[in-house]
Amino acid sequence: MTSHSPVVPGAARPDLVETGKERLSFWERVIIRFVRGTFRRGLVDSVIRWLQHGVGSSWIHHCTKHLRHMHGLEDLPALEMRQSYILVCNHRSFFDLYVIFGDLVRRGLKHRIVFPVRSKFFYDNPLGLFVNGVMSFFAMYPPLFRERKKLILNPTSLDELSWLLKRGGMFAGIHPEGTRKKDDDPYTFLPAQRGVGRIIQGAKVPVIPVFINGLINDLPRQVESNFDGTGRDIIVVFGKPIDFGSLLDEPPSAKTEQRIADLTLEAIGQLGQREKSLRGSLKAE
Numbered sequence: 001m002t003s004h005s006p007v008v009p010g011a012a013r014p015d016l017v018e019t020g021k022e023r024l025s026f027w028e029r030v031i032i033r034f035v036r037g038t039f040r041r042g043l044v045d046s047v048i049r050w051l052q053h054g055v056g057s058s059w060i061h062h063c064t065k066h067l068r069h070m071h072g073l074e075d076l077p078a079l080e081m082r083q084s085y086i087l088v089c090n091h092r093s094f095f096d097l098y099v100i101f102g103d104l105v106r107r108g109l110k111h112r113i114v115f116p117v118r119s120k121f122f123y124d125n126p127l128g129l130f131v132n133g134v135m136s137f138f139a140m141y142p143p144l145f146r147e148r149k150k151l152i153l154n155p156t157s158l159d160e161l162s163w164l165l166k167r168g169g170m171f172a173g174i175h176p177e178g179t180r181k182k183d184d185d186p187y188t189f190l191p192a193q194r195g196v197g198r199i200i201q202g203a204k205v206p207v208i209p210v211f212i213n214g215l216i217n218d219l220p221r222q223v224e225s226n227f228d229g230t231g232r233d234i235i236v237v238f239g240k241p242i243d244f245g246s247l248l249d250e251p252p253s254a255k256t257e258q259r260i261a262d263l264t265l266e267a268i269g270q271l272g273q274r275e276k277s278l279r280g281s282l283k284a285e
Helices: 026-037 043-064 096-106 126-136 148-167 194-203 219-228 254-284
Strands: 068-071 085-089 112-118 140-144 170-174 207-213 234-238
Touching: 026 126, 026 140, 043 096, 043 112, 043 219, 068 096, 068 254, 085 096, 085 194, 085 254, 096 112, 096 170, 096 207, 096 234, 112 148, 126 140, 140 148, 148 170, 148 194, 170 194, 194 254, 207 254, 234 254
Parallel strands: 068 234, 085 170, 085 207, 112 140, 112 170
Antiparallel strands: 207 234
């Protein structure tokens, strides 16, 4: 598969294991094949959807409910099951998408949740498979690689996510920045990664921007602060689906993918300014 081959209607599902058979380790092949198989329509997929919605969202809700403030819900489209959606979000903590999706599920979201994850640990170690299952019920898929010899596999991972989205009934959470921004300024971002544009252009589904601020990366302390009243407010602001104009219909190219990715961060940045104002209002009360 070339770096800019689009996902077309009726195309076969991209096969990361087959594409990477000369580059993936034994455990990578085993774990990818296993998680990949859970997306086949049937009993396993249905059980995982039930676990994501019935179990996963509950502990997230109770561990953040005293700190969490949701805004912009009126801007969300009607979430139809036959349609897939992409949620693009800034990246400040390991738990950004957990909190956002946990709340959406309690408000009626029924789609299967999925978000790309770094391959290290989650896809090269049996313990990573266990953590993926327990923490997210296999939402962490597909894997993205950082090792030089495996970078060539990332387009296949991105194209498989586009393929799953085009099939319908999926809700993908993506961080355009690719990795966490670790400084003290939540209102500026790392550069957008054009792989996000590749997914969006390949899937051609509604893209919902969201900005989140207030979470910390110390999970025990985050949970404790929810109950003892010492935690920082967690403010989530949704925006209307992003209008990409004619960009999605242009021939796939690195330039087009980057422009699409940049637009996602622009939309998230606008929501960040709304969050800053909302946070100021909370402090004034």
